[in-house]
Amino acid sequence: MKVESIQKTSTPELVVREILKNIKSGELKPGDKLPPERELSKAFGVGRSSIREAVSAMVLVGYFHVTQGKGVFLRDDIPSPHIFNGKLRDVLAAYWILDLIETREHLECSVVRMAAAKAGDKEIQQLREAVDAIRANSADVNRFYESDFDFHMTLAEAAENPVMSSILKMIIEKLHADYMAFMPDTLCRPDRAVETAERIVDRIEGKDGERACAVMLEHLGIVKTELVRIIPEIKPHRNPQNMVLLES
């Protein structure tokens, strides 16, 4: 006979997973202080002893270091996606805008496809709100860019891969910081951006990753084509090879 060795997951283990989730999502960064035990106890709805057991296990394994009277702190030497950050920033600083844009296109395509495959109602809702924010801020250029950035980050979160979202974040920030400043305000087209963003979310909701990706490329292209017109050094280039162009 086959004996099922199903054992109920203990409360501390659930707490550990929850904390790991927070670390993974980047909400808890190296050096950050964990909320006090009593607070976590209330937040998770479990006894303080369970919190203690979970935390002390993670301390033992090396995630946290703890000082009585001060708190529990996430060590800064655990492997995390943010480890790249320093080096990656240097790398990004050295290259041409076209390569950055191309990389962004590929990453965003992947992200959109993943989001289409994974997103649930909650994520769709968040995306809708992000689109609404773009629409609401479309009058002011700076706030428009900010909202657009938030939209892409929300998308990245829906893809549930912190490595990809942190890479993407840096690339977008770099693009904005270095080049968008030179773009005349008249060139951005908030109306079209809102429209494409909306269509992206629609496609994601419909689980159609391919079409969502195609619209995303269109969305990114809105900015890119204008950029190419302004800066002659930038030659337009072919569409990313990992997309299949579809009529919308």
Place this chain on the structure above:
Amino acid sequence: MKVESIQKTSTPELVVREILKNIKSGELKPGDKLPPERELSKAFGVGRSSIREAVSAMVLVGYFHVTQGKGVFLRDDIPSPHIFNGKLRDVLAAYWILDLIETREHLECSVVRMAAAKAGDKEIQQLREAVDAIRANSADVNRFYESDFDFHMTLAEAAENPVMSSILKMIIEKLHADYMAFMPDTLCRPDRAVETAERIVDRIEGKDGERACAVMLEHLGIVKTELVRIIPEIKPHRNPQNMVLLES
């Protein structure tokens, strides 16, 4: 002024030492049952919570196994410290290995497609040489990994996007540094790796980015599936959304 970093030994730590003393003296033999928590509490003159913390630490490290309702038992296999030092820590730390692998898969897919679109005779030639190098080094594990790494870098160069190849380089290096060390040498399959690499180059030469990408995923999967078997915490996941599976 010199600050002494004397820290009071905690109660649970004292309990652990006491229990360890009993194990070393042979009073507690493998398979034996530890006295109930309350009894130990009275015996050591400390609170039950301290006993619990000490015991659960020793359970985590691998000294005991515990069954609710029965008791805590000294394991009959060796309580080796390296479980604590190496593996367990990295099992918990391996939390994002999946994200790294997934990111790599997406990037390599893009790279392969781009390479298929751009590669000329010279690049094909370089790729062939890289494959030959893998074949030549397939006997020695370390040199094999090195050659495989070179192959992927050659591929990235053929894609002609320095940003993507830098990112990819960082990810691969991190994967190798942090996790491959735990892979038994017997698990790598140089023969299959050579074969898939060869097929990738063939598809690139034939300008068939889609199929090249499919083979690349297969190539990466060779390592991944073994890794999943070693570290159970790593759940296998679906293929990247940006690929279209094709029969080869």
Place this chain on the structure above:
DNA sequence: GTCAACAGGTTGTCAGACCAATTATAAAAA
């Protein structure tokens, strides 16, 4: 003899209290 119900032992969890170390704040002294 078989099976259900019960009782005892044991770990799992929760709640509250108090202790100990640190930090923040306010009062007092310079």
Place this chain on the structure above:
DNA sequence: TTTTTATAATTGGTCTGACAACCTGTTGAC
């Protein structure tokens, strides 16, 4: 005002008691 000191608030460390969940053996009805 600035510095020092005293006090309070915050937070991890420990203790205790209570109950739940689980395993085991015993008892008793059938």
